[in-house]
Amino acid sequence: MNLVEIKDILEATVITSQASLRHSVASVYCADLMSDVLSFSIAKGLLITGLTNAQVIRTAEMAAIDMIVFIQGKRPALQTISLAEEKNIPLLVTDLSMFDTCGRLYEKGLRSQSAAVRRPSIVACNEGSI
């Protein structure tokens, strides 16, 4: 699904300057915990979040997230928008709630493809290999 389709479905505003039709996503991950995004999201997806700080953009950059939607009319600071533009990650703002944002995109066929929860066997000690 491309950026314009998502914008229309969510009645959203695109707040970054270089956003183009070429941006499209195949799956969605939704969280306010960036730790969860880093642990469970998969590459090339859309992130829906209510957090607007610069770490959201950094998280998206590291996790190879392709697009971010901020819910409930939350707008990040200009500095954060500039960072997203620098990293070529389009940002959208919708007035919808988290639930309605997810619901509308689900209705149109987008799905989550989060990485399976994997619990590594952990053996730790204070000095040495884990």
Next chain:
Amino acid sequence: MLVDNSEDGIFFLTGKDFTNAGTASSSLKAVLERRGIRQDIIRRTAIAAFEAEMNVVIYAVAGMMKYRITDTEISVTIQDMGQGIPNIELAMTEGYSTAPDHIRAMGFGSGMGLPNIKKSTDSLVVNSVVGEGTTLEFVIQIKDSQ
């Protein structure tokens, strides 16, 4: 003739500097992209480096991130001057966290950092001395990079 394609570098990290938190990992990611390393390997390295970098910014006074890239692996060492980890086994438990509320409000400190570094890397060594600091060393293999 053998050609040495290895490359290394270092970034300095400042505690509590949330404006620049992530720039070291971002720079490392750019180095890996320039070398044409496979996207999924870059993503795992960037995620592990960023989690470790955030830990330094959240908990330590200062630190550094050193990397070495060869044809076969990426190794990253993150060393900090911080409070240290009293119980590494506990810190490796998903959900265990000592982060204050203002860190949680930024979306971090939910106790997933070290477990996620472990999950994203091929090997991880943690050394910590309470009151002095922590050193993380992780390695990610570069396989089938064609």
